[in-house]
Amino acid sequence: MASSAAVPFWRAAGMTYITYSNICANLVRNCLKEPHKSEALTRERVHFSVSKWVDGKPQKPTIRSDSPEG
């Protein structure tokens, strides 16, 4: 079924709102003056601890750290 509502261009390209929003926020953060820029960059560092579950038991977790994009 073709799109019934007008979708934003980023959704038409397969991006979710969260990805779009995070990209916007990163771009804004990169355009700040110092010292605000370095404070902002510390804010956007995200750490994930991901563990795969096998047979009902968690395996060894891996730490994934998303550093700022762009």
Next chain:
Amino acid sequence: MFRQVAARILPRSIAAAARPFSTDVAAASAADEAFTEAWKKVIPNIDPPKTPLSFMAPRPPTASSIPSKLTVNFVLPYASELSAKEVDMVIIPATTGQMGVLPGHVATIVELKPGVMSVHEGNDVTKYFVSSGFAFVHTNSYADIIAVEAVPIDQIDQSLVQKGLAEFTQKLSSASTDLEKAEAQIGVDVHSALNSALSG
């Protein structure tokens, strides 16, 4: 896109079960009466447990006449920028254009685009550049604005904005896949909005 959802969003009050429009919403109760009564019928000896409703501040009632001030809650993921601040007007950068919200504004939900948000209080105007987010205006003249990133305009570096704009305009012309085009387009949009924020 969100206008069709109307205002059927806030389920906090359990007083009226079938409520078609939240424009006729009563003030929320601070305790769960139906739950405590049902509990007492079945287990009269034990005190009913507290439900989340008793920990929440009840929703402020919708006044019968339009209030003189708009109460704004402007929150970011890491800080509460404005918390229940009484102002005269806010202008928010909705995807449909700059939208002015005055006390007594109709209940609305809008998605925000990268742009300038200004808070008008008497003669003071505070401007923030908002990266994206949502704004909810309620019937009781409360406005909740949530953004991922919001900075005062004077923290934006003009040269970095120009550089970014040039870089993304160039990326847009050289992009091949849909995703690259979308990312480049977002870059161009955000940087042009930053540019107009600095000049406007």
